[in-house]
Amino acid sequence: MSRTPPPLGPGGEFDIIRRVLKDATPPGPEIALGSGDDCALIRHGDGFLALSVDLSVEGGHFVSDWGTPELIGERAVRIAISDLAAMSAEPLATLVSLNTPRTAGSGLAERIFRGCLAATEACGAAHIGGDLSHAADAIVIDVTALGKVVEPLLRSTARPGDALWVTGRLGAAAAAVRAWKAGGKPKDRWRRRFWEPPPRIEEARWLARAGASAAIDLSDGLLADSGHIAAASGIGLEIDWEAVPAAPEIETEIALAGGEDYELLVAAPRDIFTDDTTAEFELTFGVPLTRVGRAVSGSGVRVFRAGQEIEAASPGFDHFGDEG
Ligand SMILES: [Mg+2]
Structure with missing residues (x-):
């Protein structure tokens, strides 16, 4: 597996990533695969740890009136874990950073966090950490998903004729x-x-x-x-x-x-x-x-x-x- 990041597809989001990462120092040998796929891969035992992070922002990715606080948390975890699935990795754990508006009170954070925990456990993973804050006036959830895989499926290995x-x-x-x-x-x-x-x-x-x-x-x-x-x-x-x-x-x-x-x-x-x-x-x-x-x-x-x-x-x- 090459540590050179695979090229990303078209799009403004990916143009930013391309512009910044062209100046990045290549990762060391423990990192089997850096950015550019659904997960990064770190050598571990006979296989790899797979890592991905996924951001959900109120007003951008969802509107809170569309669902309940529990669903907001569940969805954020499910889409983060979907990146593990894309590598055929088995979920191990999630970390959750959550911001809720200061005006919302602690009940909202607790309900969203409960949704995160429920989805994590439903996917066979454990919640292993995170961070809570009440700052900006929007719900923001950032979920890191950690999995393990022996023979990962990559984006970069499709061939003509497939x-x-x-x-x-x-x-x-x-x-x-x-x-x-x-x-x-x-x-x-x-x-x-x-x-x-x-x-x-x-x-x-x-x-x-x-x-x-x-x-x-x-x-x-x-x-x-x-x-x-x-x-x-x-x-x-x-x-x-x-x-x-x-x-x-x-x-x-x-x-x-x-x-x-x-x-x-x-x-x-x-x-x-x-x-x-x-x-x-x-x-x-x-x-x-x-x-x-x-x-x-x-x-x-x-x-x-x-x-x-x-x-x-x-x-x-x-x-x-x-x-x-
Ligand atoms: Mg993905």
Whole structure:
């Protein structure tokens, strides 16, 4: 494994990271993988410790009226642990830094923190530390997730000829956000999908054992996150519009471009995942495994509809998109 960071995909957020880290000192030999993937990897025993940190800010990532304080905490932990799943790592622990507005009183912090603890334990991990503050006038949660893995799935190891697969169905969380922002009330299953995304921990380990070559979790949307696999692996990805597994009543466009699903995009050598593989996956986990496209020589992500390349509405969620 190379300690050189894999290239990031397009986007204003990633332009900032690129500008700063080009001046960074490369990490020492204990660090098997630095920034640029879903987790950093530190050599440990026969394998690695996987580490990731994920920030949730009120007004940016969520609006508190959309859910309860407990759900705010749960979601922050679930999306942090999703990065462990993306490396096929097993969760060990979380650390949680939480700011709540001074005006909110201690009850809010306690309820959010309880949500963090519940999600941590539901994922088989232990809460091992953190920090609480009452300063700025917003809820801010920063969750560090720690896991262990022997053979990690990376973003940088997809190869031309690989097939691309997606777990579950896409678009429900984005549909919930869209409904809230329009002043409406999302369907219950959309709302649940936004607040309680399921980190695909066991699914990822299963797929790694079955021969997957690369993976990423879909935080920013299938299109945007495909761009990260393409950039990290130095290849192009082709996605078939008709194959995108949209959640019920969700338009393909939202399934393709909407973020927050926290399903997995996985590459695997062509023909390794057979009909038996997908049937067994669905039987084991209760969600589909869908072939959505292929890796090719070249760069970037292209979408095909009825065999013709189309201009897909792009990028998913980009916090700094107006600069990029
Ligand atoms: Mg990720």
